[in-house]
Amino acid sequence: MELILKEDIQNLGFKDEIVSVKNGYGRNFLIPQGKAILATSTARKVLAENLKQRAFKEKSIIDAAQARAKEIKALEIKIASKIGSGDKLFGSVTNADLADAIGAQTSEIDKKYITLPGRTIKRLGNYEATIRLHREVSFTFPFEIVPEEKA
Numbered sequence: 001m002e003l004i005l006k007e008d009i010q011n012l013g014f015k016d017e018i019v020s021v022k023n024g025y026g027r028n029f030l031i032p033q034g035k036a037i038l039a040t041s042t043a044r045k046v047l048a049e050n051l052k053q054r055a056f057k058e059k060s061i062i063d064a065a066q067a068r069a070k071e072i073k074a075l076e077i078k079i080a081s082k083i084g085s086g087d088k089l090f091g092s093v094t095n096a097d098l099a100d101a102i103g104a105q106t107s108e109i110d111k112k113y114i115t116l117p118g119r120t121i122k123r124l125g126n127y128e129a130t131i132r133l134h135r136e137v138s139f140t141f142p143f144e145i146v147p148e149e150k151a
Helices: 023-030 041-073 095-105
Strands: 001-007 018-020 034-040 079-082 088-093 121-123 125-136 137-147
Touching: 001 023, 001 041, 041 125, 041 137, 079 088, 079 095
Parallel strands: 079 137
Antiparallel strands: 001 018, 001 034, 088 121, 125 137
């Protein structure tokens, strides 16, 4: 089933994007919640016209997202975490922890734009997260998880 999203939906897509989903997910959740509409031929034409009219505005939004991406790429993030035996962490590091660490050094970033390998990290080391600020602006961001220093 193809739908046109009316708002950003985590792990699915951004507003005004045409996505393919399973029938039950579309009929039972996205459409009744007002998060999407069916991608009929007339809806596609209306969407194309709206996107054409917004293309100029979109360019400035993309430029702002690219500037923000450059600002975030310049950061060097080290997340301190308590460790147990070996290099295992007590608990785990999630996209919310990375969002907080980035927000501490620059302006806030929403955790829904950050995707970690395997969703959570449970060991020390170097990792790369994918940060998607706009449908056309996404990049990989390297960060490191280090042991917390004892007082």
